[in-house]
Amino acid sequence: MQFIVFVIAYPLLWLVSRLPFRLLYGLSNIVYQLVYHVFGYRKKVVRKNLRLVFPDKSENEIITIEKAFYRHMCDMFLEMVKTLGISNEQLQKRFTFTNLEVLHGLENKNKSIMLLFPHYGSWEWVIALDAHIKSKGYAIYQKINNRYFDKLIRDIREKFGTTLISTKETKEIVAKNRREGRLSMYGILSDQSPMVSKAQYWAPFMDIVVPVHVGAEGLCKNLDLPAVYLKVRKLKRGHYEGSFKVLAENPKEFVNYQITDAFLREVEKSIREAPQYYFWTHKRWKHRGKAPKET
Numbered sequence: 001m002q003f004i005v006f007v008i009a010y011p012l013l014w015l016v017s018r019l020p021f022r023l024l025y026g027l028s029n030i031v032y033q034l035v036y037h038v039f040g041y042r043k044k045v046v047r048k049n050l051r052l053v054f055p056d057k058s059e060n061e062i063i064t065i066e067k068a069f070y071r072h073m074c075d076m077f078l079e080m081v082k083t084l085g086i087s088n089e090q091l092q093k094r095f096t097f098t099n100l101e102v103l104h105g106l107e108n109k110n111k112s113i114m115l116l117f118p119h120y121g122s123w124e125w126v127i128a129l130d131a132h133i134k135s136k137g138y139a140i141y142q143k144i145n146n147r148y149f150d151k152l153i154r155d156i157r158e159k160f161g162t163t164l165i166s167t168k169e170t171k172e173i174v175a176k177n178r179r180e181g182r183l184s185m186y187g188i189l190s191d192q193s194p195m196v197s198k199a200q201y202w203a204p205f206m207d208i209v210v211p212v213h214v215g216a217e218g219l220c221k222n223l224d225l226p227a228v229y230l231k232v233r234k235l236k237r238g239h240y241e242g243s244f245k246v247l248a249e250n251p252k253e254f255v256n257y258q259i260t261d262a263f264l265r266e267v268e269k270s271i272r273e274a275p276q277y278y279f280w281t282h283k284r285w286k287h288r289g290k291a292p293k294e295t
Helices: 002-017 021-038 043-053 059-082 088-094 101-108 124-132 147-159 167-179 215-223 258-273
Strands: 095-097 113-117 136-141 162-166 184-189 202-205 208-211 227-236 239-248
Touching (some): 002 059, 021 059, 043 059, 059 124, 088 095, 088 124, 088 239, 095 124, 101 227, 101 239, 113 215, 124 136, 124 184, 124 239, 136 167, 147 162, 167 184, 167 215, 184 215, 202 258, 215 227, 215 258, 227 258
Parallel strands (some): 095 239, 113 184, 136 162, 136 184
Antiparallel strands (some): 202 208, 227 239
16 A cells, blocks of 8 residues: 555656746645645644744734745645755755854864754755765654655655664664764754653743653763754745754763753744744644643
8 A cells, every 4th residue: 555655646746846946836825725725734733832832922913923834834845845856956056054164163073963953944955964064964854654755755865965864773873873983964853742751851942841852962962972053044935044053062061951951942042033934733732731740
C-alpha cells in the first residue's frame, strides 16, 4: 500500500516541483482557499493557540494573524514540494544568511556545532546553508512512516549536501564523528512538545508552562558542541534570511536547562515580531497545567 500511495502521489509532486515560482504561488492561493475557507484544516487548534498566546489581542487581530499564517503555511508546503526540482542557484537566491562569520569562527576553532531552530519561517530551505560551511551538514528528523517518501526526502537533502539522521541515530552518529575528528554541523528543530511521560523539564513558553525538549542541550553538554540559534526572517514571498546567535560556545559551563531556556527566549522574540510565520497547527500547549508539583 505504501508503494501504491507513492506511485500515485509522486508524478503530481514532480509536476508541481517544476512549476515556475509565479505559477507555484498562484497554486498556493488556490490551496489556501481550500484549506482555510472550505476545509478549515485545524482552524480550531490554530485559533485556540493564538488566543492562549495572545490574550490581549482582539478577535479581529487574532483572525488577521490566523489568515496570514494559513497563507504562509500553504506557501511553505508548496515550497517543500518545489525543493524536489529547485536548483542550488535558485535556493541560494531565496535563502540567504547575514552573519556567517559566527559559524566560520567556530569552525576555525575546529568546533562542530549544534544548530537549533524552531518551526518558524522556512525550515526546509535551511539546507541552503551547506553551500557556506566547511562542516559536514546533518539534519536530525523524525522518519516518515512511508519508506518510499522517506527515501525521497533523504535523496533531495543529499542533493544539497545535507545528510538526514533520525532521532534514534543521532547520539551514535554525533559521538562517532567526534571520535573520528569529523567537523560537523547538526540542525535540529527543538520547539515542539515532548510526550508528558518523557518530559524532563517544564518551562514557560510564551508565558505558558509546558514540557520542553532538552535532547539538543544534552548532546551539546555531553559532546561539547557549541549551541547556535538560527533566526529565520521571511523577507517576502519565497525569500528568507537566516542569522546566527551563539547561545553557548562552551556548553559544559552552563547549568542544566540554561541553554534550553535561552533557545525558548529567542523563539519567543521571533513569534512576537511576526507571529504569522510560526507553525500554529501543532498542539504545542496541550499539556499546560499538567506540570508535576514540586516537592
